[in-house]
Amino acid sequence: MVGVVSDPVFMNHDTGGYHPESPMRVHYVHTVFEPGDPGILMVDPVRADESDIRLVHSKGHLDRVRRACVPGRYVSLDPDTVCSKDSFDIALLAAGSLIRLVEMAVAGEIDCAFASVRPPGHHATPNEAMGFCLFNNVAVAAEKAIASLGVTRVLIVDFDVHHGNGTQDCFYSRKDVLYFSSHQYPFYPGTGGMHETGAEGARGYTVNCPLGARKGDGEFMALYERVLLPVMRAFEPGLVLVSAGFDAHAMDPIGGMQLSSRGFAALAGLILENARQAGAPVVFSLEGGYNLDALRDSVREVVEVMKGGQAPKVRPSGFRELDDICEVQARYWPV
Numbered sequence: 001m002v003g004v005v006s007d008p009v010f011m012n013h014d015t016g017g018y019h020p021e022s023p024m025r026v027h028y029v030h031t032v033f034e035p036g037d038p039g040i041l042m043v044d045p046v047r048a049d050e051s052d053i054r055l056v057h058s059k060g061h062l063d064r065v066r067r068a069c070v071p072g073r074y075v076s077l078d079p080d081t082v083c084s085k086d087s088f089d090i091a092l093l094a095a096g097s098l099i100r101l102v103e104m105a106v107a108g109e110i111d112c113a114f115a116s117v118r119p120p121g122h123h124a125t126p127n128e129a130m131g132f133c134l135f136n137n138v139a140v141a142a143e144k145a146i147a148s149l150g151v152t153r154v155l156i157v158d159f160d161v162h163h164g165n166g167t168q169d170c171f172y173s174r175k176d177v178l179y180f181s182s183h184q185y186p187f188y189p190g191t192g193g194m195h196e197t198g199a200e201g202a203r204g205y206t207v208n209c210p211l212g213a214r215k216g217d218g219e220f221m222a223l224y225e226r227v228l229l230p231v232m233r234a235f236e237p238g239l240v241l242v243s244a245g246f247d248a249h250a251m252d253p254i255g256g257m258q259l260s261s262r263g264f265a266a267l268a269g270l271i272l273e274n275a276r277q278a279g280a281p282v283v284f285s286l287e288g289g290y291n292l293d294a295l296r297d298s299v300r301e302v303v304e305v306m307k308g309g310q311a312p313k314v315r316p317s318g319f320r321e322l323d324d325i326c327e328v329q330a331r332y333w334p335v
Protein backbone atom coordinates (compact mmCIF):
# COMPACT_ATOMS: atom_id res chain seq x y z
CA MET A 1 0.00 0.00 0.00
CA VAL A 2 1.30 3.44 -0.97
CA GLY A 3 0.58 6.25 1.49
CA VAL A 4 -0.08 9.58 -0.19
CA VAL A 5 -0.58 13.11 1.05
CA SER A 6 -2.05 15.23 -1.74
CA ASP A 7 -4.51 17.96 -0.83
CA PRO A 8 -5.72 21.26 -2.30
CA VAL A 9 -4.69 22.99 0.94
CA PHE A 10 -1.11 23.04 -0.38
CA MET A 11 -2.29 25.48 -3.07
CA ASN A 12 -2.77 28.08 -0.32
CA HIS A 13 0.94 28.96 -0.23
CA ASP A 14 0.50 31.89 -2.63
CA THR A 15 3.72 32.89 -4.41
CA GLY A 16 2.18 35.51 -6.70
CA GLY A 17 1.01 35.28 -10.29
CA TYR A 18 4.26 34.56 -12.10
CA HIS A 19 6.33 32.39 -9.79
CA PRO A 20 7.47 29.01 -11.21
CA GLU A 21 6.80 27.38 -7.81
CA SER A 22 3.08 27.86 -8.34
CA PRO A 23 0.03 26.33 -6.63
CA MET A 24 -0.83 24.67 -9.95
CA ARG A 25 2.04 22.23 -9.42
CA VAL A 26 0.28 20.26 -6.68
CA HIS A 27 -3.05 20.69 -8.48
CA TYR A 28 -1.60 18.85 -11.49
CA VAL A 29 0.00 16.16 -9.31
CA HIS A 30 -3.32 15.67 -7.48
CA THR A 31 -4.90 14.37 -10.72
CA VAL A 32 -2.57 11.33 -10.51
CA PHE A 33 -4.36 9.98 -7.43
CA GLU A 34 -7.75 8.63 -8.42
CA PRO A 35 -10.37 8.23 -5.70
CA GLY A 36 -10.91 4.59 -4.79
CA ASP A 37 -7.56 3.36 -6.11
CA PRO A 38 -7.00 0.18 -4.03
CA GLY A 39 -3.21 0.59 -4.14
CA ILE A 40 -3.29 4.02 -2.51
CA LEU A 41 -4.09 5.14 1.00
CA MET A 42 -4.86 8.86 1.05
CA VAL A 43 -3.60 10.45 4.28
CA ASP A 44 -4.85 13.78 5.58
CA PRO A 45 -2.27 16.59 5.93
CA VAL A 46 -0.94 17.05 9.46
CA ARG A 47 0.57 20.20 10.89
CA ALA A 48 4.10 19.87 12.30
CA ASP A 49 4.69 20.96 15.88
CA GLU A 50 7.05 23.89 16.08
CA SER A 51 9.25 21.64 18.22
CA ASP A 52 9.65 19.36 15.19
CA ILE A 53 10.77 22.27 13.00
CA ARG A 54 13.23 23.20 15.75
CA LEU A 55 14.94 19.80 15.33
CA VAL A 56 16.51 21.44 12.26
CA HIS A 57 15.88 25.18 12.26
CA SER A 58 16.82 27.95 14.67
CA LYS A 59 14.18 29.85 16.60
CA GLY A 60 15.29 32.97 14.73
CA HIS A 61 14.52 31.35 11.39
CA LEU A 62 11.16 30.03 12.54
CA ASP A 63 10.15 33.47 13.82
CA ARG A 64 11.39 35.24 10.66
CA VAL A 65 9.22 33.02 8.46
CA ARG A 66 6.22 33.51 10.76
CA ARG A 67 6.62 37.30 10.75
CA ALA A 68 6.97 37.38 6.94
CA CYS A 69 3.51 35.86 6.48
CA VAL A 70 1.09 38.75 6.78
CA PRO A 71 -2.23 39.54 5.09
CA GLY A 72 -2.34 41.67 1.99
CA ARG A 73 1.21 41.50 0.74
CA TYR A 74 4.05 39.34 -0.50
CA VAL A 75 7.29 39.34 1.49
CA SER A 76 10.53 38.09 -0.11
CA LEU A 77 12.93 36.23 2.18
CA ASP A 78 15.50 36.06 -0.63
CA PRO A 79 15.29 37.05 -4.32
CA ASP A 80 13.46 33.79 -5.17
CA THR A 81 11.56 32.98 -2.01
CA VAL A 82 8.18 34.58 -1.46
CA CYS A 83 5.85 34.35 1.53
CA SER A 84 2.25 35.41 1.83
CA LYS A 85 -0.48 35.22 4.45
CA ASP A 86 -0.81 31.42 4.75
CA SER A 87 2.74 30.36 3.85
CA PHE A 88 3.88 29.70 7.43
CA ASP A 89 0.91 27.43 8.12
CA ILE A 90 1.27 25.58 4.82
CA ALA A 91 5.00 25.09 5.41
CA LEU A 92 4.17 23.54 8.79
CA LEU A 93 1.63 21.29 7.04
CA ALA A 94 4.22 20.24 4.44
CA ALA A 95 6.77 19.19 7.07
CA GLY A 96 4.14 17.63 9.33
CA SER A 97 2.59 15.61 6.51
CA LEU A 98 5.96 14.18 5.57
CA ILE A 99 6.57 13.27 9.22
CA ARG A 100 3.18 11.51 9.32
CA LEU A 101 4.00 9.42 6.25
CA VAL A 102 7.40 8.54 7.72
CA GLU A 103 5.75 7.46 10.97
CA MET A 104 3.31 5.24 9.06
CA ALA A 105 6.06 3.77 6.88
CA VAL A 106 8.35 3.02 9.81
CA ALA A 107 5.43 1.42 11.69
CA GLY A 108 4.72 -0.81 8.67
CA GLU A 109 1.24 0.62 8.09
CA ILE A 110 2.21 1.42 4.48
CA ASP A 111 4.97 0.06 2.22
CA CYS A 112 6.16 3.38 0.86
CA ALA A 113 4.81 6.91 0.46
CA PHE A 114 4.63 10.05 -1.65
CA ALA A 115 4.16 13.52 -0.14
CA SER A 116 2.87 15.96 -2.77
CA VAL A 117 3.59 19.00 -0.65
CA ARG A 118 4.84 22.54 -1.12
CA PRO A 119 6.71 24.74 -0.39
CA PRO A 120 9.67 22.49 -1.22
CA GLY A 121 12.49 22.15 1.30
CA HIS A 122 15.97 21.10 0.23
CA HIS A 123 17.49 24.59 -0.12
CA ALA A 124 16.37 25.73 3.35
CA THR A 125 19.33 25.80 5.75
CA PRO A 126 19.02 25.80 9.56
CA ASN A 127 19.00 29.61 9.53
CA GLU A 128 17.80 30.67 6.09
CA ALA A 129 14.93 30.32 3.65
CA MET A 130 16.14 30.20 0.06
CA GLY A 131 15.41 28.82 -3.39
CA PHE A 132 11.59 28.66 -2.92
CA CYS A 133 12.10 26.71 0.37
CA LEU A 134 10.98 27.78 3.86
CA PHE A 135 11.53 24.71 6.07
CA ASN A 136 13.62 21.70 5.07
CA ASN A 137 10.89 19.06 5.05
CA VAL A 138 13.17 16.10 4.41
CA ALA A 139 15.71 17.19 7.02
CA VAL A 140 12.97 17.65 9.62
CA ALA A 141 11.56 14.19 8.84
CA ALA A 142 15.02 12.60 9.06
CA GLU A 143 15.67 14.20 12.46
CA LYS A 144 12.23 13.18 13.70
CA ALA A 145 12.79 9.57 12.60
CA ILE A 146 16.05 9.46 14.55
CA ALA A 147 14.77 11.37 17.60
CA SER A 148 11.41 9.60 18.03
CA LEU A 149 10.95 6.58 15.79
CA GLY A 150 13.93 4.41 16.65
CA VAL A 151 15.56 4.77 13.22
CA THR A 152 19.37 4.80 13.51
CA ARG A 153 20.44 5.49 9.91
CA VAL A 154 18.63 7.59 7.30
CA LEU A 155 19.62 7.79 3.64
CA ILE A 156 18.47 10.89 1.76
CA VAL A 157 18.50 10.56 -2.04
CA ASP A 158 18.06 13.88 -3.86
CA PHE A 159 17.44 13.72 -7.62
CA ASP A 160 16.24 17.31 -7.97
CA VAL A 161 18.25 19.07 -10.70
CA HIS A 162 19.56 21.50 -8.06
CA HIS A 163 21.94 20.63 -5.26
CA GLY A 164 20.19 20.48 -1.88
CA ASN A 165 22.58 22.80 -0.10
CA GLY A 166 20.27 23.10 2.89
CA THR A 167 20.07 19.36 3.46
CA GLN A 168 23.83 19.06 3.04
CA ASP A 169 24.35 21.82 5.64
CA CYS A 170 22.10 20.06 8.14
CA PHE A 171 24.00 16.77 8.05
CA TYR A 172 27.52 17.64 6.88
CA SER A 173 29.15 16.48 10.12
CA ARG A 174 26.86 13.50 10.72
CA LYS A 175 27.34 9.80 10.05
CA ASP A 176 23.77 8.73 10.87
CA VAL A 177 22.23 10.67 7.96
CA LEU A 178 23.83 10.09 4.58
CA TYR A 179 23.05 12.69 1.92
CA PHE A 180 23.32 11.57 -1.73
CA SER A 181 22.65 14.13 -4.45
CA SER A 182 22.79 14.07 -8.24
CA HIS A 183 22.52 17.57 -9.69
CA GLN A 184 23.43 19.84 -12.56
CA TYR A 185 26.75 21.57 -11.93
CA PRO A 186 27.80 24.31 -12.08
CA PHE A 187 24.28 25.58 -11.44
CA TYR A 188 22.15 27.14 -8.71
CA PRO A 189 22.91 27.24 -5.76
CA GLY A 190 26.60 26.72 -6.56
CA THR A 191 27.33 24.04 -3.96
CA GLY A 192 27.66 20.27 -4.44
CA GLY A 193 31.13 19.81 -5.91
CA MET A 194 32.29 16.20 -5.84
CA HIS A 195 34.97 16.96 -3.24
CA GLU A 196 32.34 18.11 -0.72
CA THR A 197 32.22 14.74 1.02
CA GLY A 198 31.43 15.63 4.65
CA ALA A 199 33.18 17.33 7.54
CA GLU A 200 36.17 15.85 9.39
CA GLY A 201 34.93 12.75 11.18
CA ALA A 202 32.07 12.27 8.69
CA ARG A 203 33.92 12.07 5.40
CA GLY A 204 32.06 10.00 2.84
CA TYR A 205 28.64 10.62 4.40
CA THR A 206 27.88 13.38 1.92
CA VAL A 207 27.92 11.97 -1.61
CA ASN A 208 27.79 14.65 -4.29
CA CYS A 209 27.41 13.70 -7.94
CA PRO A 210 27.75 16.93 -9.95
CA LEU A 211 26.80 16.52 -13.60
CA GLY A 212 27.23 18.69 -16.67
CA ALA A 213 24.02 19.62 -18.49
CA ARG A 214 22.06 17.42 -20.91
CA LYS A 215 22.44 14.09 -19.09
CA GLY A 216 19.57 11.72 -19.84
CA ASP A 217 18.03 8.47 -18.64
CA GLY A 218 21.01 6.26 -19.51
CA GLU A 219 23.56 8.46 -17.76
CA PHE A 220 21.43 8.77 -14.62
CA MET A 221 20.88 5.01 -14.55
CA ALA A 222 24.63 4.39 -14.83
CA LEU A 223 25.30 6.86 -12.00
CA TYR A 224 22.68 5.38 -9.69
CA GLU A 225 23.79 1.80 -10.37
CA ARG A 226 27.50 2.48 -9.97
CA VAL A 227 27.42 4.95 -7.06
CA LEU A 228 24.11 4.94 -5.15
CA LEU A 229 23.68 1.15 -5.00
CA PRO A 230 27.04 0.27 -3.41
CA VAL A 231 26.73 3.22 -1.01
CA MET A 232 23.23 2.12 -0.04
CA ARG A 233 24.26 -1.51 0.53
CA ALA A 234 27.22 -0.51 2.68
CA PHE A 235 25.33 2.15 4.70
CA GLU A 236 22.32 -0.12 5.47
CA PRO A 237 19.73 2.61 6.06
CA GLY A 238 16.65 2.01 8.21
CA LEU A 239 14.74 4.63 6.23
CA VAL A 240 15.17 6.18 2.78
CA LEU A 241 13.86 9.67 2.12
CA VAL A 242 13.80 10.91 -1.46
CA SER A 243 13.99 14.60 -2.28
CA ALA A 244 11.94 14.07 -5.40
CA GLY A 245 12.40 17.06 -7.66
CA PHE A 246 11.34 16.61 -11.27
CA ASP A 247 13.19 19.60 -12.73
CA ALA A 248 15.83 17.38 -14.37
CA HIS A 249 13.07 16.52 -16.89
CA ALA A 250 13.85 17.36 -20.51
CA MET A 251 10.79 19.65 -20.69
CA ASP A 252 11.58 21.59 -17.52
CA PRO A 253 11.99 25.35 -18.11
CA ILE A 254 14.60 25.78 -15.34
CA GLY A 255 16.80 22.67 -15.47
CA GLY A 256 19.09 21.73 -18.34
CA MET A 257 18.88 17.93 -18.13
CA GLN A 258 17.21 15.41 -20.44
CA LEU A 259 15.48 12.91 -18.14
CA SER A 260 12.15 11.50 -19.28
CA SER A 261 9.17 10.57 -17.11
CA ARG A 262 10.15 6.92 -17.64
CA GLY A 263 13.66 7.77 -16.50
CA PHE A 264 12.38 9.05 -13.16
CA ALA A 265 10.34 5.86 -12.77
CA ALA A 266 13.43 3.77 -13.51
CA LEU A 267 15.40 5.62 -10.82
CA ALA A 268 12.49 5.20 -8.38
CA GLY A 269 12.39 1.49 -9.19
CA LEU A 270 16.08 1.11 -8.47
CA ILE A 271 15.77 2.94 -5.14
CA LEU A 272 12.64 1.01 -4.08
CA GLU A 273 14.03 -2.40 -5.05
CA ASN A 274 17.27 -1.95 -3.13
CA ALA A 275 15.61 -0.35 -0.13
CA ARG A 276 13.26 -3.32 0.04
CA GLN A 277 16.25 -5.68 0.14
CA ALA A 278 17.64 -3.60 3.02
CA GLY A 279 14.26 -3.66 4.77
CA ALA A 280 14.01 0.14 4.67
CA PRO A 281 10.78 1.95 3.74
CA VAL A 282 11.02 4.72 1.12
CA VAL A 283 9.19 8.04 1.42
CA PHE A 284 9.25 10.49 -1.49
CA SER A 285 8.80 14.20 -0.89
CA LEU A 286 8.11 16.62 -3.73
CA GLU A 287 10.80 19.25 -4.33
CA GLY A 288 11.09 21.01 -7.74
CA GLY A 289 9.59 20.39 -11.18
CA TYR A 290 8.19 23.35 -13.11
CA ASN A 291 6.71 22.04 -16.35
CA LEU A 292 3.25 21.06 -15.16
CA ASP A 293 2.64 18.27 -17.69
CA ALA A 294 6.11 16.79 -17.20
CA LEU A 295 5.70 16.98 -13.41
CA ARG A 296 2.32 15.22 -13.45
CA ASP A 297 3.45 12.54 -15.92
CA SER A 298 6.66 11.85 -14.00
CA VAL A 299 4.85 11.51 -10.68
CA ARG A 300 2.31 9.20 -12.34
CA GLU A 301 5.06 6.92 -13.64
CA VAL A 302 6.86 6.91 -10.29
CA VAL A 303 3.67 6.10 -8.38
CA GLU A 304 2.90 3.21 -10.75
CA VAL A 305 6.25 1.67 -9.78
CA MET A 306 5.59 2.38 -6.10
CA LYS A 307 2.29 0.47 -6.43
CA GLY A 308 4.24 -2.56 -7.64
CA GLY A 309 4.31 -1.98 -11.39
CA GLN A 310 7.34 -3.03 -13.39
CA ALA A 311 9.98 -0.28 -13.45
CA PRO A 312 10.90 0.79 -16.99
CA LYS A 313 14.10 -0.77 -18.28
CA VAL A 314 16.77 1.83 -19.04
CA ARG A 315 20.12 0.79 -20.43
CA PRO A 316 22.90 2.50 -18.43
CA SER A 317 25.40 4.54 -20.42
CA GLY A 318 28.71 5.57 -18.87
CA PHE A 319 30.27 9.02 -19.27
CA ARG A 320 33.50 10.75 -18.36
CA GLU A 321 32.37 12.59 -15.20
CA LEU A 322 31.07 9.31 -13.77
CA ASP A 323 34.60 7.92 -13.68
CA ASP A 324 35.75 11.02 -11.75
CA ILE A 325 32.87 10.68 -9.27
CA CYS A 326 33.64 6.98 -8.75
CA GLU A 327 37.30 7.76 -8.15
CA VAL A 328 36.38 10.17 -5.32
CA GLN A 329 33.76 7.86 -3.79
CA ALA A 330 36.04 4.80 -3.96
CA ARG A 331 37.96 6.34 -1.03
CA TYR A 332 34.90 5.80 1.17
CA TRP A 333 32.63 3.21 -0.41
CA PRO A 334 32.97 0.00 -2.45
CA VAL A 335 31.98 1.69 -5.73
Ligand SMILES: [Zn+2]
Binds near residue numbers: 245247287288
Ligand atom coordinates in the same frame (compact mmCIF):
# COMPACT_ATOMS: atom_id res chain seq x y z
ZN1 LIG B 1 15.19 22.13 -8.14
